[in-house]
């Protein structure tokens with residue numbers, strides 16, 4: 001009997017999870033992953049650890065199950081989707097047919113509006129990025145950055161969100177003086193409150209990372225090679241390494257050209273179905289209930305639901321309880337939920353220990369945990385995650401969720 005052919009565009013974290021879950025539920029499934037990177041799927045969230053040398057590149061692989069029904073085609077870009085004919089066009093001009101299509105195209109790094117990011121000697125603006133200017137999204141980006149670090153003397157990271165902080169931490173661990181330029185008033189403002197941002201700022205200073213909040217990088221100095229970054233206030237930071245960490249945007253060009261409903265991301269319903277028949281989407285490229293995420297947790301939850309749905313189970317995706325977490329380094333952070341609940345709408349417990357560089361906050365509504373921050377001491381993160389994700393009543397004395405001794409793990 002011919003099995004239904006499932007094609008997945010993108011061989012990243014969502015695709016890997018989907019394939020493993022689908023095979024676990026339906027061992028007869030036939031899945032082909034088309035990925036434009038030269039690698040089989042890998043855990044992108046561990047790239048900073050590859051940069052610091054904590055992991056080898058091959059240790060972060062997310063191999064697809066060894067199974068006759070699973071094919072992973074790497075280095076293959078899908079250039080067009082014909083949703084009526086149920087075919088994909090590939091960059092080499094060949095075609096592949098599908099019965100069911102899963103778009104898992106991830107996201108692209110946002111290139112900030114900074115003058116002279118590109119080489120200016122031959123091509124003017126818009127050519128190659130200047131030598132020394134790096135994005136940080138793929139294993140290739142990571143390898144290029146690792147190659148550049150030994151010859152570099154100073155680094156500037158543009159963007160102080162989770163990605164920028166992760167990159168800065170890794171570069172500092174490699175012995176480089178690092179400066180972060182961040183537009184918002186404090187670091188990781190999408191995930192932390194102001195005090196948490198300040199605690200992180202102090203902790204990074206201890207690693208030799210300087211932070212310039214409420215500042216914007218205006219231009220990159222140098223002709224073909226980065227020599228520094230000029231800020232909007234006119235201040236110049238010398239740097240021969242510039243890392244762009246200004247967020248990501250869902251990669252939706254292919255879906256849009258195929259006529260799928262796309263807003264910021266590819267619009268999906270609770271079964272992860274797009275507007276086209278037999279076409280689904282999961283991961284960073286999606287928009288569900290008006291939300292795009294750009295984090296691994298929601299990508300995996302969507303992959304799980306779609307695998308269940310396509311195996312005939314009654315499964316629905318109702319959104320994700322998002323956790324931002326930066327672990328395994330000298331400054332660890334976890335944050336989730338309503339960290340800035342308005343006074344009077346929730347109870348707030350804070351523990352700040354500037355000497356030891358930790359800051360902890362719980363936001364409670366009644367007996368439920370609705371938000372939290374841990375900076376510098378993640379000893380109780382397991383208990384917090386448990387209480388938040390399961391929406392279970394917190395202990396009589398919620399301080400136990402913040403203090404190490406006797407804390408349930």
Ligand SMILES: Cc1cc2nc3c(=O)[nH]c(=O)nc-3n(C[C@H](O)[C@H](O)[C@H](O)COP(=O)(O)OP(=O)(O)OC[C@H]3O[C@@H](n4cnc5c(N)ncnc54)[C@H](O)[C@@H]3O)c2cc1C
Nearest residue numbers: 010012013014036044045077078105106283284294295296
């Ligand atoms: C440095 C870094 C650190 C991160 N840290 C964290 C973290 O700590 N916690 C967290 O939750 N999240 C983190 N993230 C985000 C997390 O990696 C993403 O949310 C996750 O990878 C999303 O999975 P995805 O499969 O949707 O996209 P991806 O993993 O990006 O996979 C998409 C794949 O599709 C390929 N593709 C796109 N279009 C095509 C096409 N037309 N043809 C063929 N292939 C195509 C892409 O090249 C890519 O390989 C981090 C990301 C980065 C870059």
